[in-house]
Structures are given as C-alpha cells and as structure tokens.
Amino acid sequence: SIVGLQASGKTSFCNVIGNGQWSEDVVPTVAFSYRQIRRGNIKFKVWDVAGQSKYRTLWERYCQGVNAIVFVVDSSARDKFEAAQFALQSLLSQPPLAGVPLLVLGNKNDLDGHASVEELIRALHLDKIQDRPVSCYSCSVKEQDNLDIILQWLSERAH
Ligand SMILES: Nc1nc2c(ncn2[C@@H]2O[C@H](COP(=O)(O)OP(=O)(O)OP(=O)(O)O)[C@@H](O)[C@H]2O)c(=O)[nH]1
Numbered sequence: 515s516i517v518g519l520q521a522s523g524k525t526s527f528c529n530v531i532g533n534g535q536w537s538e539d540v541v542p543t544v545a546f547s548y549r550q551i552r553r554g555n556i557k558f559k560v561w562d563v564a565g566q567s568k569y570r571t572l573w574e575r576y577c578q579g580v581n582a583i584v585f586v587v588d589s590s591a592r593d594k595f596e597a598a599q600f601a602l603q604s605l606l607s608q609p610p611l612a613g614v615p616l617l618v619l620g621n622k623n624d625l626d627g628h629a630s631v632e633e634l635i636r637a638l639h640l641d642k643i644q645d646r647p648v649s650c651y652s653c654s655v656k657e658q659d660n661l662d663i664i665l666q667w668l669s670e671r672a673h
C-alpha cells in the first residue's frame with residue numbers, strides 16, 4: 515500500500531514503475547486506485563491511496579494485511595515534514611498495522627535543496643520506530659533515480 519501527503523508523488527511512482535511513463539500532469543487521486551504491476555516475474559498488487567486529508571481514514575484500511583507500507587514524502591517540501599510526521603505517526607499507531615514493514619521514500623530529489631535521508635530520518639522520527647523494519651531512500655520518480663533499489667526492497671517483501 516502506498517500512502518503519504520498529497521502531491522508527494524505516489525501516483526507518479528506507480529505510473530513509472532508500472533509502465534515507465536513519466537508525466538507532469540497527474541490528477542490528484544480520488545480515494546484510491548488499485549493496480550497490478552508486473553516487474554520481471556514478480557507481480558505487485560498496489561493500493562495507491564489518496565493523500566488529501568479527507569481520505570486519510572482510508573490509509574489504515576488499505577494498509578491492513580499488506581506486505582509493506584510505502585510512505586512517500588516530497589523531500590523538497592520541508593514545510594510539510596511536520597504534517598507528514600504526524601500523519602505517519604497516527605497511521606503506525608493503529609494496532610492492526612503493528613509489525614508491517616515501512617519503506618519511506620524521500621521523493622523529488624531532482625529538486626534543489628531537497629532533504630537528505632539523514633534529515634528525513636530525523637524529521638519523521640524514523641529512528642524512534644522499534645516495532646517494525648524501516649528503510650528510507652531518497653529518490654526521484656521523475657529522473658528514475660534510485661528506483662531499482664526500491665523495487666529490490668519491495669520484491670524482497672513480496673510473497
Ligand atoms: N520534480 C519532481 N516532481 C514530481 C516527482 N514525482 C512527482 N512529481 C510531481 O508532483 C505532483 C504530484 O504527483 P502525484 O503523483 O499526483 O502525487 P500523489 O502523491 O499521487 O498525490 P495525491 O494523489 O493527491 O495524494 C505532480 O505534478 C508530479 O508531476 C519527482 O520525482 N520530481
């Protein structure tokens with residue numbers, strides 16, 4: 515399941531890993547969209563959930579029973595880190611999601627002044643998470659930077 519604040523790049527990520535297609539004009543997701551993405555011999559079943567606050571209650575529902583929660587952050591938008599941290603914290607505090615592995619993507623690293631992985635770990639309090647495996651990568655969906663290692667991480671959790 516892929517969650518994160520609005521406009522962090524969740525749908526773009528699904529588009530690019532799904533069919534390699536980058537587009538500047540993606541419309542904000544309404545509620546969620548379900549996709550099956552095939553990469554080599556691995557089939558990912560992906561819930562791309564909307565980030566706008568009116569849809570936040572859906573995050574918990576679509577994160578239940580998944581192999582991994584992917585939380586996407588716009589690493590160039592420092593003014594939104596606090597809101598992202600709060601939203602992530604509330605999501606992870608839901609008992610049904612205990613133990614589900616978390617992958618945090620600091621997206622948009624093609625933009626000037628984006629936050630490093632170290633800064634994201636601090637801003638999102640990732641070092642305080644003890645009850646599940648956590649990884650954090652910097653990436654650019656636009657430039658397809660670091661997507662291979664992310665897909666590798668995801669395929670290791672697929673079964
Ligand atoms: N520069 C840059 N822009 C990006 C990148 N990824 C996504 N964007 C842009 O960010 C905007 C939002 O992208 P979406 O994929 O719609 O974001 P979302 O997280 O799905 O948004 P919601 O569906 O509303 O939750 C779009 O204008 C994208 O073109 C990136 O890696 N770099």
Ligand SMILES: [Mg+2]
Pocket residue numbers: 524525526541542543562563564565
């Ligand atoms: Mg979207």
